[in-house]
Amino acid sequence: MGNAHTIFNETQYRWYYRTHWREDTDRTLPANGSGEYLNTMIPFVKVYLRFRDHTDWDLKCEGGGPSYTLRESADHKQFELVNNFSGFIVDRCPNFGKLEEEEQENERQRLEREKRQKEEKQQKEEEEKRRKEEEEKRRLAELEQERKIQEQINQENEASRRKLSEAHQRFEEDLRSQQHRQQQYTQVLHQVVENHAAKIERDELNDVRRKFEELLSNYHIVEKADSKCNLENRMKTLQNELVLNYFGKHRIPLWCQLAVDRATGYLDLSPTERLSVVEAVVKVTVDCDPDLEDVLITEQDKKIVFLLSLQEQLYDENPTLARTVLVNVLDMTSQLTSTSKELLSQILFNNIWTPKEIKLFIRRALSMDQNNVFKILHKVCTYRLSFLHTLTALKKKHHVQYLQDCVSYELDKDPDTILSEMQDKNYPKHTLSLLEDILMYMEDKLPELQGVVIDAEMIEEGKRMMILLDLAEPDVDTLKKVLIVLSLAVKECTTFIAPNGNQIQGYFPRLTQLASLLLLLRDKRGCLLEISTGEGKTCILAMFATIQAARGTMVDIVTSSPLLAIRDQDKWSQLYQMFGVTSSIVPPAHFHTCTPENQDKLLQDAYTKHVVYSTASTFAPDILRQEFEKKTTRGRRKFECVLVDEVDYMTLDSGVQTTFLSHQASGLRHMEQILASIWALLCTCRPIEVSETGEIQWGTRAQHFHEAATQSVVSFEDCSADSILMLGVQLGFYSQEDMDRLTDAKTQTGTDSCEDAMRKATEKIMDKMGPKEQYELLSKVQTTADNDVTVDYYSVINNKAKLYGKEDSQRPGCHFAATREGASL
Structure with a gap:
């Protein structure tokens, strides 16, 4: 087939x-x-x-x-x-099979892509939800903190009120024996003080008014409001109009105007400082209006740049106010992390950059990855890098690496360079020989230890070698081991966690720092080292103090300011703790809020530590108190080792200062009663907001209506407080029987029952004097007295004053406010 x-x-x-x-x-x-x-x-x-x-x-x-x-x-x-x-x-x-497989693969990739996009969207929604929850928690925490602060203020005010009340009672008891003469003397002295203060205030206001008029003239500014109104209102009105016009031009929300007052702390400024703010606003909005549209995107960025331009103008005339503005602006900059803001504040405080340079950096940093911003600022703060280096780094692809290269190029020297420089300065040959051996060894050994983490056994071995070390003729191998352990400890202490959760590795001491440490250890007679800014003086001192304290020596470290003492002790306390060394600052924390007995206890406890940080102006009086007043301020602490950071500041800048042990001057004790009386009056003043304008006015202590009217409105002797009350009888506000009861109580002097009767009689009359009755009686008093003073009458409810009645006149005026039945300010 x-x-x-x-x-x-x-x-x-x-x-x-x-x-x-x-x-x-x-x-x-x-x-x-x-x-x-x-x-x-x-x-x-x-x-x-x-x-x-x-x-x-x-x-x-x-x-x-x-x-x-x-x-x-x-x-x-x-x-x-x-x-x-x-x-x-x-x-x-x-190849139909291949085509089907490709279609299936494409479909699988499409499904995975959709799934991934869905997961990313869900993750973003969860992150946004978590961010809002964190913001809400932060807001609630801020509210809780404000509430606690307010409670603390209220408690302190209540305690002050009780103390003042007790002082006032003692004051009245002391005055009873010589009431007439002492009261007359106090009144005269009080008037002298008030008149003198008024003169100073008028001088400042006149000076501010003159400069304000010059400002208006120089910039050809014509005011819309009445030129005779309050000067501060005129300045504030001009400032608001300029800011509003500027914000409208650059499409910045008008509510951002509140940020200007918040940044400058406007409510707490003196008239002179407020004038400085107005001048700065004029210069920013009129003279140097920056083109914000080309460099910024968000409205928040525009607001921040405006505030930074404002502080830049303030810096020439008032650097202190400019720094305050910059710190407040940093608080309002939400794009920057809290750690970056803190680093910028430290850079400003240490004068590493000028406010103008900080402004330029912030403008560039707003659009950068905030993790990189933090790393850059950390490098700047650590090595005191110039703004020019930092600006160049921002143009590079790898910002932080460029700065690190700059630091390495400028600060890191090899052993040959260090020894050559020391040889040129005629250091002894045996010292150079010792340094050469050790520095060569450390240069080769430290790179091998990058991944090594120090442990307890290594620390104990290092402490043992420190104790056995003979500083006069040190064993080179032992000295090398001590430096290795110290270097590992410094690297561990300088390691920190970045805001994104990444661990930033610490650094080993540079060879120049180790050479400086060796020179300090070798010289028994004392040593003066010249170390440039940014080369790590505090690290050198901390390592040297650790070795000395581990050997049982008490170390006093003298810094140029209390803030630096706090910073250095906090920064290197971990290094001390590793080797069992205790440290403290003098005066210790919360020292000024304690009683004198607790202050002595805190001070004595601070001086028992192995390493003590403080300033010369603090060490000196403590020594004098122990040597001359025989107090146990320093206890048994001996003068064994003192390390002076910036010795030129102590010997030259502060060398002319003299320390005295002060005591209370007995000749001024007779002023205590007068000062207590003045203070009692001042403490009763309080701020009151005017409802119509939002302006804050200060009111005196609350007192009975007829007493306030006598002091504030009436200006002739024939119209007394009693005559004012009699006018109330004529107007029918209360009866003649009420007045007779008050008169009878006044005639019975010298007994407690008399004072109680007079108080009850007065309160019965005042209960019938509401705001309406007070206003009518005040108008009657003005008519009777024919006074040249106009009165604006307010009623105060919930600490807000609402205008009740006002006279239309150009005569000098005063404000009169009713707080409750029969009580006025």
């Missing part, structure tokens, strides 16, 4: 085939398998093949060959049917 022929399937897919002479039955050609068909000797027998479930034939051939092979092409894009006898490809078709 014929021969059986074979079709080999070398693909991984199933096929179907048939010959033309068979019926409608298809045979299966399995993946990586084979199939047979019968050649009937009829020429040109054809074989048809189709892929999987295709309905049409994909490949066909003449069936006369002995066998065929179905395979994929070399590029896997086609199926090929090969005649095994001739080796020719008899037919081709697309």
Whole structure:
């Protein structure tokens, strides 16, 4: 009948085939398998093949060959049917399996992409939700803190009130024996003090008014308001109008105007300082209006740049106020992290950059990754890098690495350079020989210790070697081991966690620092080292103090300011604790809020520590108190080792200062009663907001209406407090019987019952004197007295004064406020 022929399937897919002479039955050609068909000797027998479930034939051939092979092409894009006898490809078709796999892969990638986008969206929503929750927690925490502060203020005010009340009672008891003479003397002295203070205030206001008029004239500014109104209101009005025009021009929300007062602390400023703010606003808005649209995007950025421009103008005339503005602006800059703000404050405090340079940096930093901003500022603060270096680094791709290269180039010196410089300065040969051996060793050894973490065993071994170390003739190997342990400890102490949670590795002491440390250790007679700014004086002193304290020596470290003492002790306390060394600052924390007994205890405890940080102006009086007053301020602490940071400041800048042990001057004791009386009056003053204008006015202590009217309004002797009360009888506010009861109580002097009766009689009259009655009676008093003083009458509710009545006159005026029934300010 014929021969059986074979079709080999070398693909991984199933096929179907048939010959033309068979019926409608298809045979299966399995993946990586084979199939047979019968050649009937009829020429040109054809074989048809189709892929999987295709309905049409994909490949066909003449069936006369002995066998065929179905395979994929070399590029896997086609199926090929090969005649095994001739080796020719008899037919081709697309690689349907590959196409299906690509479609499936594309579909899988699409689904994964959609899933990933959905997860990212969900993650962003969760982060936004978490951020809002954190903001809400922070807001609630701030409110709670404000509440606690207010409670503390109220408690302190209550304590002050009690103390003042007790002082006032003692004051009255002392005055009873000489009441008439002493009262007259006190009144005269009080008037002298008030008149003198008024003169000073008028001088300042006149000076501010003159300068304000010059400012208006120089800039051709014409005021819209009445030029005779309050000077501070005129300055504030001008400032507000300029700021509003500026904000409107640059499309900054008008509510941002509140940030100007917050940044400058406007409510707490003196008239002179307020004038400085107005001048700065004029210069920023009129003279140097920056083109914000080209460099900034957000409205918040524009507001911050305006405030920074304002502090830049203030810096020339009032650097203190300019620094305050900068610190407040940093608090309002939400883009910067809290750690970056703190570093910028330290840079400003240490005069590393000027406020103008800080302003330029902030403008660039707002659009940067805040993690990089923090790293840059940390480098600047650590190595006191100039703004020029930092500005150049911002233009580089790797900012932090560029700054580190600058630091390495400027600060890191190899042993040959260090020894060459010391040789030029005629250091002894034996010292140079010792340094050469140790520095060469440390240069080779420290890079090998980058991944080593110091442990307790290494610390104990280092302490033991420090104690056994002979500083006169030190063993070089022992000294090397001590320096290795100290270097590892410094690296551990300077490691910190960045805001993003990443750990920033600490640093090893540089070779120049180790050389300085060796010079300090070798010289027993004392040593004076000149170390440039940024080369790590505090690190050198901390390592030297650690070695000395571990050997049992008490160390006093003298800094140039109390803030530096607090900073250095806090920064290196971890290093001291590693080696079992205690440290403190003098005066200690909370020293000024304690009683004298607790102050002595805190001071004595601070001096028991191994290492004490303080200033010369603090050490000196403590020594004098112990030496001359025989107090145990320093206890048994000896004068063993003193380290002076910035010795030129102590000997030159502060060298002319003299320390005295002060005592109370007995000649001024007679002033205590007068000063207590003045203080009692001042403490009763309080701020009151005017409802119509929002202006804050200061009111005197609350007192009965007729007494306040006598002191504030009436200016002639014939109109007394009693005569004012009699006018109330005429107006029908209370009866003649009420007045008679008060008069009878006044005639019975010298007894407690008399004072109680007079108080009750007065209160009964005052209960009938509401705001309306007070206003009518005050108007009657003015008419009767024919006074040249106009009166603006207010009623005070919830510490807000609402205008009740006002006279339309250009005469000198005063404010009169009713706080409750019969009480006025």
